[in-house]
Amino acid sequence: MFPEQREALDEIIVKMRSGRMKRRTFLERALAVGLTSGAAVSLLEACGGTTNSTGGNGAATNIVWQSENDTTNTYKDLVDTFNSTIGKQKGIHVTWNQGPSSTDEMLAKYTTMLRARSHSIDVLSLDIVYPAEFGAQQWIAPISDSQWPTSERSKYLPGPVQGCTYQGKLWAAPYRTDLGLLYYRKDLVPTPPATWDDLTSTAKSVSPSKIKYGYVWQGSQYEGLVCNFVEVLYGMGGHVLDPNDPTKVTVNSPEGQKALSMMVGWVGTISPDAVTTYTEDPSRSVFQNGNSAFMRNWPYAYALGSDSSQSKIAGKFDISALPHGGSESVGHSAIGGWNLAINAFTPNADQCWEFIKYMLQPAAQKEGATKATWTTTLQSVYDDQEVLSKAPLFGKLKPILQNALPRPVSPKYPDLSKAIQLHIYQALKKQASPNDALSALQADLQKLVASS
Structure with a gap:
């Protein structure tokens, strides 16, 4: 919602509450501003303007939530429920804005708004890599212990909470997460590999004798x-940045050398040379068409691979945690996901928190899991029988999610990511040795974090 839209919406709300606007005019102008008919009617009720209302919610405060793109209508339903229950009781109305499909487009919109110290959006959905950056810029308000006590936070998956924490403060509340999984052909490999060395040797034992490729991933x-x-790095016990000091770069370590050397060794052996062009869907297509024994991918690939109308491996594969190696006893998935943050410039921070708190509660978390099959962050969701009956995969995800870790948490993350992409890719393409690639990456990252 742009500032001029927000101003127009605020104007008609004020007029409706004061009795200076008719119901029909309100609806017409709300639609003209860009609200859906359902959102317009819901907002009208919050203003006390329906013919069935006996006073309605005349003191309602309107807040705007910009979500990530949702094609399932789950967010719309959750907002409608909030507005008709908690919002009605507490005098809060949430207007939901559907987010763009491009994260870059959303980020540009947020950046423009927040640099202008605008609050045309009150509650922001943020990708897991952005809370530290937005927090460091003081663009979002930290969530205090009094709002969300440690005793409550402990009920949620630790990785997403860690990803939203920077310099000892929690900058967003994690609603949904995502995680990397190891997919394996159980008809070829009855037991998933526990270590990266096991995966490599097992892949060599079945490829190309029994299947075209051993392992596909996103290179x-x-x-x-x-x-x-x-x-792979976390699975070896390494880190990009020191977990206790994000200004210290630790990527060029023995663990880092082992991780990158192993990945370089996969290209052209257990993985096709073309793996350096693969993103999620090309690797999924190779696995789903029956051409690879192993695949690293996100949970979305599970349902597609299980659909016998489009998959050649339906019923022939399973998932497990990613392998480990070195001194580590468990593997660690990288997490994705979306988190709810409060615009630091909104005058309605308390009302924003009421809505975020609602989104963290079991009912909203379960609805995201059952209706949209999102891996929400409340741990009890993964033991809930209703959820498991509708999404059996969730029963396998909880132990993997509990060990999942965020990508490096830093306000400089976009620049860190570009540097990592560049140097790791050069090593995979044999344009630099693992040693030289990590040495150059270490130097580049150190310059970036030193300027934080």
Whole structure:
């Protein structure tokens, strides 16, 4: 919602509450501003303007939430429920804005708004890599212990909470997450590999004798490569940045050397040379067409691979946690996901928190899981029988999610990501040795974090 739209909406709300506007005129102008008919009617009721209202919610405060793109209508339903229950009781009305399909487009919109210290959007949906950056800029308000006590936070998955935490403050509340998984052909490999060495040797034992490729993953020069690299690195016990000091770069370590050398060794052996062009869907297509024993991908590939109308491997594969190696006893998935933050410039921060708190509660978390099959962040969702009956995959995800870790948490993350993509990709393409690539990456990252 642009500032001029917000101003027009505020104007008709004021007139409706004061009795200076008719119901029909309100609806017409709300539609002209850009609201859907359902949102316009809901807002009208909040203003006390329906013919069935006996006073309505005349003191309602309107807040605007910009979500990420949702094609399932789950967010619309959740907002409608909030407005008709908690919002009605507490005098809050939420207007939901459907987000763009491009994260870059959303980020540009947020940046323009917040640099102008505008609050045309009150509640922001943020990708997991942005809370630290927005928090460091003081663009979003921290969530205090009094709002969300530690005793409550502990009920949620630790990785997403960690990803929203920077310099000891929580800058957003995690609604939904995502995670990397290992897919394997159980008809070829009855037991999933526990270590990266096991995966490599097992892939060699079945490829090309029994199947075309051993392992497919995302090796193109883009954000997905960062996720793939840190998953192998974390699995070896390494880190990009020191977890206790984000100004200290630790990527050029023995663990980093082992992780990158292993990945370089996969290209052209257990993985096709073309893996350096793969993003999520090309790797999924190879696996789904029965041409690879193993695949790293996100949960979305599970339902598609299980659909016998389009998959050659329906019923022939399963998922497991990503492998580990070195000193680590468990693997660590990189997390994705979306988080709810409060615009630091909104005068309605308390009302924003009431809505975010509602989105964290079991009912809203379960609805996201059952209706949209989102991996929401409340841990009890993964033991809930209603959820498991509708989304059986959730029963396998909880132990994997509990060990999942965020990508490097830094206000400089976009620049860090570009540097990681560049140097890791150069190593995969044999344009630089693993040692030289990590040495150059270490130097580039150190310059970036030193300027934080």
